[in-house]
Amino acid sequence: MFLPTVVAFLVVVARMLYLRRAGRCTSTRSLAGMTAIVTGASAGIGMETAKDLARRGARVILACRNLTKAQAVVDHIISETGNKKVVVRLLDTSDLSSVRRFAKEILQTEDAIHILVNNAGIAGKQVREVTGDGLELTMATNHYGHFLLTNLLLKRLKESAPSRIINVSSVAHFFTWKINLKDLNFEKRSYGTLEAYAQSKLCNILFSLELADKLRGSGVTVNSLHPGTVGSEFFTRDELAVTWFRKLFLFFGNIVLRLFGKDNKLGAQTTIHLAVAEEVEGVTGKYFDECKEATASWLARDSSLAKALWEISEADVQLAPSEIFY
């Protein structure tokens, strides 16, 4: 009886300590009259972000790949917040034609976009998968899709200034210490599950850096962040559990995550802080953790690398001259 009691006690204390230092958005700012787009808002951090922005009165567009799943989230948000200006639109960030279709529809229907949250993301693809556009799937979902989306919506974001772009990156960007610009899609080197994820998240920060530079003085800010370790659907997805060893690892991992990690609401705080807080008005090109500015890896702070990556990405998504608004 003694040992389990001690263990349970330690678990509770460790959890309290972690959650105590977790950053929380303290801003009470209203977003009445404003429009926000959140990608990957059908689950986890994105869902909680959308709900919070809706509670503040914004028109919120959930940009999601599964309309059935996302519509249930919309219904839930409307009933929780009483805000009826919440809608879902189809977006698969891994498919460039889907991104172009989504952007076209948004530009036709929305007079203004004040907040763009690039949140959708995947990890843990065991083997290299290639999309119809010839891009590696993790990179396509986490990086290229958002790269294109952000560029296509830039005109409207500029017209709506002051406006904010928020990129959900990850502390996992520290797990890679080199980036091969000539082989972003793992065609020449061997594919690594973690390497693909880390690289995609490094790209998120580098792009925020370069775009912030391009947009200086425009009233549009761009920042990236690590949400913390969050017990969302992220670590429970089927594609992660491909071997029995992985299944076992994930089973216990998810128990630990539920005990020690943040819930979705807490995981969304830094995103929400960057989207709404008065004190980050005008702040751009920075990396945040726990609602505070933090230091990204040295690779993620290399501005010439950011510039080179930008140019390669433009070529990879075949950004047309008519699609450039920076």
Ligand SMILES: NC(=O)c1ccc[n+]([C@@H]2O[C@H](COP(=O)([O-])OP(=O)(O)OC[C@H]3O[C@@H](n4cnc5c(N)ncnc54)[C@H](OP(=O)(O)O)[C@@H]3O)[C@@H](O)[C@H]2O)c1
């Ligand atoms: N959880 C963590 O500890 C953690 C840590 C660091 C960073 N992050 C980052 O936080 C972000 C959100 O993750 P989460 O923890 O909230 O995970 P999650 O619960 O798995 O949610 C991911 C969301 O992204 C959507 N999505 C995935 N691929 C998509 C695609 N191709 N097109 C459109 N939407 C797509 C999912 O849609 P469906 O519902 O249709 O699957 C879902 O709504 C990710 O960028 C992740 O890298 C998470």
Ligand SMILES: *[C@@H]1O[C@H](CO)[C@@H](O)[C@H](O)[C@H]1NC(C)=O
């Ligand atoms: C979409 O979401 C629904 C409801 O959560 C789920 O039953 C269905 O399997 C999902 N579809 C795809 C293609 O993932």
Ligand SMILES: *[C@@H]1O[C@H](CO)[C@@H](O)[C@H](O)[C@H]1NC(C)=O
């Ligand atoms: C982050 O921001 C940049 C610049 O807007 C964009 O090109 C990049 O792909 C984004 N990544 C994500 C996942 O938000």
